[in-house]
Amino acid sequence: MKKLAQKKFAPLLIAPLILAGCSSAETEDTAISLQNCGRTVTLDAPPERVVLQGPTSVPTLQRLGVLDRVVAKAGEYPEEYFDDETNAALEKIPSLTSRMDSSGHLELSKESIMAEEPDLIIGQSETVNPETTIETALVQEPGFCGEVKNASFDDVYDHIDLYGTLFAKEDEAQKIKDEVAADLEKIGSDAGKGKTVAVLYPGIEGASTYAYGKDSMSNPIVEAMGLENVFGDVDDRVFEISAEQLVAKNPDIILLLHSGQDGVKEAVTSLAGAETVTAVKEDKILPMLLAFAEPPSPLAIDGVEQLQKFLSEN
Secondary structure (H helix, E strand, C coil): CCCCCCCCEEEEEECCEEEECCCCCCCCCEEEEEEEEEEEECCCCCCCEEEEEECHHHHHHHHHCCCCHHHECCCCCCCCHHCCCHHHHHHCCCCCCCCCCCCCCCCCCCCHHHCCCCCEEEEECCCCCCCCCCCCCCCHHHHHHHCCCCCCCCHHHHHHHHHHHHHCCCEEEEEHHHHHHHHHHHHCCCCCCEEEEEECCCCCCCECCCCEECCCCHHHHHHHHCCCCCCCCCCCCCCEEEEHHHHHHHCCEEEEEEECCHHHHHHHHHHCCCHHHHHHHHHCEEEHHHHHHCCCCCCHHHHHHHHHHHHHCC
């Protein structure tokens, strides 16, 4: 893999404000203001009561040393994403719900989250998002709100910067970025050279099938292995496709993203005409938990490693 220049803390993310206090000792309180998904998010101080609506930020929060500030979580948190220490910490965090719809979207009420009195919500759902929760600070993963264009590993660094800023842990964030850069330097493979891949999210129980394009983190992941994404020329992150489109693209490999549902592989192999697709005929289908490829985060490094292992064995 070519050397990836690491970006230092992104100016658009960081605007720490030092507010003079009113005490005679002139105590200073640190307020934080940053841009996230086209909105200004402001906190009076680094958050102490955090609610999660998804697993993507967990490894970064753990490495920053702030996972203990999470008071509740919603959604699925597969053990495969985390090390033993992180899984043990997550086990102690109360779960509000793990209910998902057939497309992998979280289902919960706004009231259940607000009852936790959070000063920060990480992630969004249909019911708890910037439009419905204006009274509490909420940040989204830029990769899920359309802010990431032509995704690259630089977006992983931006993800780390986001949480380093929110929790006033800039030095710790820089260390994580250095570690990620070192991990990237160790990864390099031409195992996929000359082969094509489709990155899909399967339709379960009759739902639509989706493909991922150049704005998805999955695109630089497959490119790191020398693969060509058959939908990599599409200026979008994720979009609905038909069985006919998949058959016409005829990928050599299918990277099948999912959220832990049953029957994900069968949802693709049972599509009309799928039996003619090279990846299906040769059983070169790699199911991968979604957060290893979407959105940009340090989990993408694990995604690259999983893909590298699959290619070396197939």
